[in-house]
Amino acid sequence: MAQNWEYKFLKGERKLLTETNQVGRAEIINKIYGKELTWSEDGKPLNNSTDIVVLSNSWGLLGWELVTILPRSLAESAKTSGTSGTTTEELWVFKRPKK
Secondary structure (H helix, E strand, O other), rough: OOOOEEEEEEEEOOOOOEEEEEEOOEEEEEEEOOOOEEEEEEEEEEOOOOOHHHHHHHHHOOOOEEEEEEEEEOHHHHHOOOOOOOEEEEEEEEEEEEO
């Protein structure tokens, strides 16, 4: 009989801001990364003071196993700001046997 799994997702989003400066005739785009990630669990926002290490360890005690962390570049602004390929999101995938 095949094992059935249930999954949990933790997502961290980083704001990507750009600043444009005119230097002579050249336009310079500075990439500015927000330092803090905004976290959500299964699509529900988490409190900004949530300690992700403590949260992950508590899930481990409940049988959740971290499967992977996927860095993603999803900012719409990246398409037009010259910052494509910049990691703006982390998707953490957890799984455990379905009960």
